[in-house]
Amino acid sequence: MDELDALRQMRTSLAHQESPDVLALRAGRRPAPPRRLRLRVPAVSLLATAALVAATLAAVSLPSDVDRPVPPAAEAAPGNALLVAAANVRTDPAGTYWHTSRVSGRIYAIGTDAADHYKVESRLRYDHWTGRSGQACSAVRDLPARPWSARDRQHWQRAGSPAKVRVPSGATLFFEAPDREPACRPTRDQRFYGMTPRQLAALPTEPERLKNALLDLEGDWKAYAPKVTKQPIRALKGEPRVRALSDVAGTLLALAPTPPAVRAAAYRMLATLPGVRIEGDTTDPLGRAGVAISLPLETTIPLGLSTAPRQLGTYRRQWIINPAGGTLLAMRDLVATPPRGSRTLPPGDDGKPRRLTAATQPDRFHRPGEVSAYETYEGEWTDVAPR
Amino acid sequence: MEQLGDSAIVAASSRDPEAFGELFRRHAPRLHAYVKRRLGAALADDIVAETFATAFRQRERFDGRAEFGAWLWGIAGNVIAKHHRQETRMFRAFARTGVDPAEDGVAELVSDRVHAAAHAPRLAKALASLSAQDRSAILLLAWEELSYAEIAAILNLPLGTVKAKIHRARTKLRKALPGENNDG
Numbered sequence: 249m250d251e252l253d254a255l256r257q258m259r260t261s262l263a264h265q266e267s268p269d270v271l272a273l274r275a276g277r278r279p280a281p282p283r284r285l286r287l288r289v290p291a292v293s294l295l296a297t298a299a300l301v302a303a304t305l306a307a308v309s310l311p312s313d314v315d316r317p318v319p320p321a322a323e324a325a326p327g328n329a330l331l332v333a334a335a336n337v338r339t340d341p342a343g344t345y346w347h348t349s350r351v352s353g354r355i356y357a358i359g360t361d362a363a364d365h366y367k368v369e370s371r372l373r374y375d376h377w378t379g380r381s382g383q384a385c386s387a388v389r390d391l392p393a394r395p396w397s398a399r400d401r402q403h404w405q406r407a408g409s410p411a412k413v414r415v416p417s418g419a420t421l422f423f424e425a426p427d428r429e430p431a432c433r434p435t436r437d438q439r440f441y442g443m444t445p446r447q448l449a450a451l452p453t454e455p456e457r458l459k460n461a462l463l464d465l466e467g468d469w470k471a472y473a474p475k476v477t478k479q480p481i482r483a484l485k486g487e488p489r490v491r492a493l494s495d496v497a498g499t500l501l502a503l504a505p506t507p508p509a510v511r512a513a514a515y516r517m518l519a520t521l522p523g524v525r526i527e528g529d530t531t532d533p534l535g536r537a538g539v540a541i542s543l544p545l546e547t548t549i550p551l552g553l554s555t556a557p558r559q560l561g562t563y564r565r566q567w568i569i570n571p572a573g574g575t576l577l578a579m580r581d582l583v584a585t586p587p588r589g590s591r592t593l594p595p596g597d598d599g600k601p602r603r604l605t606a607a608t609q610p611d612r613f614h615r616p617g618e619v620s621a622y623e624t625y626e627g628e629w630t631d632v633a634p635r
Numbered sequence: 636m637e638q639l640g641d642s643a644i645v646a647a648s649s650r651d652p653e654a655f656g657e658l659f660r661r662h663a664p665r666l667h668a669y670v671k672r673r674l675g676a677a678l679a680d681d682i683v684a685e686t687f688a689t690a691f692r693q694r695e696r697f698d699g700r701a702e703f704g705a706w707l708w709g710i711a712g713n714v715i716a717k718h719h720r721q722e723t724r725m726f727r728a729f730a731r732t733g734v735d736p737a738e739d740g741v742a743e744l745v746s747d748r749v750h751a752a753a754h755a756p757r758l759a760k761a762l763a764s765l766s767a768q769d770r771s772a773i774l775l776l777a778w779e780e781l782s783y784a785e786i787a788a789i790l791n792l793p794l795g796t797v798k799a800k801i802h803r804a805r806t807k808l809r810k811a812l813p814g815e816n817n818d819g
Contacts, residue, residue, distance in 0.1 A: 255777035
């Protein structure tokens with residue numbers, strides 16, 4: 249990306265122009281210039297300012313019933329929706345099993361150019377049951393791929409409604425999938441970022457202390473690195489630290505059998521992380537209403553799994569929470585800057601040079617703001633045994 | 636109503652101060668948005684007010700040979716330059732924490748932002764290292780889409796100097812971006 253383009257994308261929220269009437273009123277409403285000006289500017293300029301203000305007020309015509317500009321809509325304090333969610337975490341009595349159902353979706357562009365392509369959503373469903381004594385099982389199910397939007401569906405139908413499509417990375421997406429529930433396979437030693445359910449239950453319930461405990465969590469927190477390095481989150485600085493903490497918090501809120509008081513602390517901790525923003529009302533990929541919280545990310549690939557970069561774009565991760573129910577409904581990754589160009593990769597196993605190119609990226613035709621991937625979450629305590 | 640040129644209004648305002656209000660209507664919104672983007676909403680009102688107060692006070696000096704806009708933006712540039720260190724501190728804080736102090740209280744209101752600008756903290760760090768004039772030159776180019784000639788008029792510098800400043804600033808910013816070896 250060009251550095252001028254990058255600059256143009258900076259602080260866009262501040263770039264919108266306000267009406268001259270509102271600006272003139274704000275200039276005129278001030279009883280005197282601020283102290284800093286008053287000290288420095290000679291008296292004559294105060295007269296000039298007064299004349300200017302009079303002039304601008306005379307120049308703007310205002311409805312007579314308006315005596316001051318409309319204040320901005322009630323401004324949510326940063327983290328407000330997160331704090332509401334923290335206050336509303338569910339305190340259902342724990343059942344025999346903690347069951348979560350997670351659908352992981354990725355949006356692939358099918359086609360050879362930006363003008364003539366359609367988007368397809370691939371979906372996998374992961375079900376996990378964790379018993380109170382720690383025994384656990386999980387099941388993965390392929391859900392049929394489907395066109396992403398109504399427009400994409402029309403395009404897919406014009407293409408003859410193929411039953412399967414190949415994507416440039418070599419994978420095949422199937423629009424039909426076997427309609428049978430997979431068996432739940434036992435997983436020994438169910439852990440969440442290395443923490444057993446027993447350890448989760450012992451986590452602090454105060455946000456600062458929770459953060460402190462999580463900073464001590466050892467793991468491979470790099471998005472990509474040639475070698476695996478185990479280190480505490482505390483060893484990271486800046487954006488990587490926020491990414492690791494928010495990943496762990498997401499697992500605590502969405503997937504792990506986390507006690508309600510720890511969940512509440514996780515929401516409050518998230519509200520304090522730099523870069524976390526409240527964005528407003530939205531609906532998640534399952535159509536559930538919620539509030540979006542966002543965090544800019546350079547890469548969305550899972551931490552600790554890759555030896556080399558796998559993306560060429562940058563992203564914004566949205567957390568969609570239901571403040572009234574205290575639940576994390578979904579995560580959604582939006583493209584901030586679409587993938588472009590290519591990047592040299594370290595040689596592969598065969599020693600040959602490799603390149604990462606935009607042509608193989610699933611989101612190569614995405615525009616900024618479009619969804620590249622998502623996960624939806626449902627979790628409940630149940631007495632129904634896994635199948 | 637007859638649309639008077641800016642210069643005619645400035646001339647009229649020497650006898651009729653209220654005429655200056657029209658210049659405020661014409662130029663304040665864009666100038667205010669630019670100042671907000673540089674120093675945040677909290678300072679923008681004051682800086683725009685000071686700019687127009689100075690322009691009004693010095694309106695006799697405006698000789699009509701330059702564009703009024705360039706003259707006004709030049710005054711604004713001088714006022715912004717007085718806050719050079721404050722601006723540098725804000726960029727540094729943004730680079731360090733990932734939270735932009737300039738967007739304080741604004742971002743929450745904007746639900747339709749599509750650009751996350753994940754590189755912004757890196758750019759902020761590079762911007763913090765630029766001199767006042769270099770910073771103004773590159774931001775007038777990137778944020779206001781002004782031509783080199785317009786920027787030269789605002790900064791009251793020769794065209795060649797402006798080109799050199801922008802080249803230097805772009806080089807620093809490019810180095811700040813990840814994947815400098817991207818060949819795309």
